[in-house]
Amino acid sequence: MHFSAGATISGLTYELTKKDKNAVIYSIAAGTIAGIAKETYDINRTGFDNKDLAYTIIGSITINILRDAITKAKTHRKPKIFHSKMYE
Secondary structure, three states, X not given: XXXXXXXXXXXXXHHHHOXXXXXXXXXXXXXHHHHHHHXXXXXXXXXXXXXXXXXXXXXXXXXXXXXXXXXXHHHOOOOOOOOOHHHO
């Protein structure tokens, strides 16, 4: 759940800030801050869990790596050229 939450928050933050050159930093920071806030909230309930925080941060980082890889794959595709004998 923490991994998914970090990825979701980070992905949404990136989409909101993608025109800024620091969008990836904002994205990972938002996921990290959300994780810290959640664990701080949990201190009196279940205690601060470093593993939960780590999963949230890893989710934030992972979504940015995947987004970057997908974006690069799309830009490196060769366009398909449809050739028809009708135009010869």
